[in-house]
Amino acid sequence: MKSPILRFTLLALTVTGVLHAGPWESLFNGKDLSGWKQLNGTAPYAVVDGAIVGTAVASSKANSFLATEKTYGDFIVEMDVRQEGLSNGGIQFRSLSKPDWNDGRVHGYQFEIDPSERAWTGGIYDEARRGWLYPGTLNPGAQKAYKYGDWNKVRIEAIGHTLRTWVNGQPVAHVVDNVTPAGFIALQIHALQNPGQAGFKTSWRNIRIQTTDLTPSPATPALYIRNTIPNNISAAEKAQGWQLAWDGKTSQGWRGASKKTFPDKGWTMVNGELTVPETGGKEGFGGGDIVTEKEYSAFEFEVEFLMPANNSNSGLKYFVNESAAPIGGGNSAIGLEFQITGNLGEPANAAAVNTNALGSVYELYPRSALPGGLAIIPRLKEWQHARIVVRPDNRVEHWLNGIKIVDYVRGSADFKERVAKSKYKDTPEFGLWPKGRLLIQEHGREIRFRSVKMRELK
Numbered sequence: 001m002k003s004p005i006l007r008f009t010l011l012a013l014t015v016t017g018v019l020h021a022g023p024w025e026s027l028f029n030g031k032d033l034s035g036w037k038q039l040n041g042t043a044p045y046a047v048v049d050g051a052i053v054g055t056a057v058a059s060s061k062a063n064s065f066l067a068t069e070k071t072y073g074d075f076i077v078e079m080d081v082r083q084e085g086l087s088n089g090g091i092q093f094r095s096l097s098k099p100d101w102n103d104g105r106v107h108g109y110q111f112e113i114d115p116s117e118r119a120w121t122g123g124i125y126d127e128a129r130r131g132w133l134y135p136g137t138l139n140p141g142a143q144k145a146y147k148y149g150d151w152n153k154v155r156i157e158a159i160g161h162t163l164r165t166w167v168n169g170q171p172v173a174h175v176v177d178n179v180t181p182a183g184f185i186a187l188q189i190h191a192l193q194n195p196g197q198a199g200f201k202t203s204w205r206n207i208r209i210q211t212t213d214l215t216p217s218p219a220t221p222a223l224y225i226r227n228t229i230p231n232n233i234s235a236a237e238k239a240q241g242w243q244l245a246w247d248g249k250t251s252q253g254w255r256g257a258s259k260k261t262f263p264d265k266g267w268t269m270v271n272g273e274l275t276v277p278e279t280g281g282k283e284g285f286g287g288g289d290i291v292t293e294k295e296y297s298a299f300e301f302e303v304e305f306l307m308p309a310n311n312s313n314s315g316l317k318y319f320v321n322e323s324a325a326p327i328g329g330g331n332s333a334i335g336l337e338f339q340i341t342g343n344l345g346e347p348a349n350a351a352a353v354n355t356n357a358l359g360s361v362y363e364l365y366p367r368s369a370l371p372g373g374l375a376i377i378p379r380l381k382e383w384q385h386a387r388i389v390v391r392p393d394n395r396v397e398h399w400l401n402g403i404k405i406v407d408y409v410r411g412s413a414d415f416k417e418r419v420a421k422s423k424y425k426d427t428p429e430f431g432l433w434p435k436g437r438l439l440i441q442e443h444g445r446e447i448r449f450r451s452v453k454m455r456e457l458k
Helices: 004-016 235-239 413-420
Strands: 036-040 045-048 051-055 064-068 075-084 089-096 107-113 124-127 131-134 152-159 162-167 170-176 184-189 201-210 254-256 268-270 273-276 290-292 299-306 313-321 334-341 383-390 395-400 403-409 437-440 447-456
Touching: 051 064, 051 184, 064 089, 075 089, 089 124, 089 152, 107 152, 131 170, 170 235, 184 201, 299 313, 299 437, 313 383, 334 383, 403 413, 437 447
Parallel strands: none
Antiparallel strands: 036 064, 045 051, 051 201, 064 184, 075 152, 075 201, 089 107, 089 184, 107 124, 124 131, 152 162, 162 170, 254 290, 268 273, 273 447, 290 437, 299 383, 299 447, 313 334, 313 437, 383 395, 395 403
C-alpha cells in the first residue's frame, strides 16, 4: 500500500504537473508585425510605443484578426492588454482559417475581452463555431479582475485537452475540450454593431509563449470545470469529487422508479447516449422513470441533453420520494424537478408565471431570463447543459448553459408558500425530505442524455 504522502504527491503531479518548464519565446519584437498576418476584417493594426494597437472601424463588416504565422498545440501564453473604448475584443488560440470552411472565417477558442457591465473577460468562447464554453457567470468571483483602461496581465494555458485562463493572476475559466488540438494565436478587433464605437482601440504588449516542458498551474479546487468531452471525467474533476452518475454504457447504479430492476423497455444506451424513444407523449407509459440506487442530500448533478422537437418533454428530479403517491393518478415519481421541455417560447398567457419553462422548478419557481449568446440561448437538436446544485444549507440553484436561472432556499417561508399553492399541496413534507434519489423522467417523447455527472457536497 502506498503511503499517504506518496499518494498525495502522485495526485499533485497528476493535477498540477511537474515543477519545471521550458524557456519563454517572444511572439512580438516590439518594433513591427513580423511573424503576424491579418485575417478576415479590415480593422488596422499598428505598432505604437512597443505595443500592437488595433483600432475598430465602422467599415469592417467582419471581425478582424492579427494572427501568428506559426501554429501551436500545447503552450502557455502571457501578454498585457489594455482597452480604450468599450468595444468587445479577444485573443484567439488554437484557431484556424481554412479556405474550405466558411470562406476562411477564423474559428476556434477565444479568450474573451469584455469591458462591458457583463464583465466576462477571461471566459472562453468558441468563435464562429459552438459559442460559449465558459461564460463569466460560472466564476462570478473573477468578474472584477479585469481593469478597464489599465494594462492587464492575462494568461492562457492550453495543455492536452485542458484550457485555462487567468486575468491579473485571478483564475477565470477551466474547460476540458478535444475539438481543436492546435492552431494559431490571434488578436481580435470585433466588428462594430454601433458605429459610434469607431476609433476604439485595444493594445497588446509583452506577448510571450512557452511550448516545451510545460508546467500547468496549481489546481484551483473551488473553480467549476466545464468538460465538453462526452461521458468523461478529467483528473482535475476527480480531485474535486466528480464522478459519472451514468457510465455511458450500462444501467449500473440506476433502476426503474419503484422497481427493483432497470426498465426492460423504453430506454436505449447506444453510442454513449441514454435515450428515451418516442411513444406518444404519455407520461411513464414507456419504460417509466429511472432513479439512482443511492440517495443524496447535498450534491451537484449535471447532465447534457438534446431535444429533437418542440414537443420534447422530460425532467431531472431530485429529493425523489418513491413512497409518496403520484399526483393526479400520474405515473411519475414525486420530487423537485428541473423542467426539460422543447417549447422554448413564452407561455400562451403572458400574465402567467411560467413555472413550466425550460430550467424552471416545475410548478414552483420560474427561471430567469437568459442573456443572448450562441450556446446560451437553448436550441432544438443541439446539446444543452443542465446543472443542479443543492448545498448543505438547503440553498438550491438551477443552471442552464452556464447561467444561473433559479436560486431558492428549500424549506424557507417562500418555498412553503409556493408548495401550498401548487399541485403538491397535499403531499406531506413535499421537497423537504432530508435525502432522496435523483431521477430522469420518461415522458413518452424522444430525448437524449449524456455526461450524467454528480458529486456530493459536504
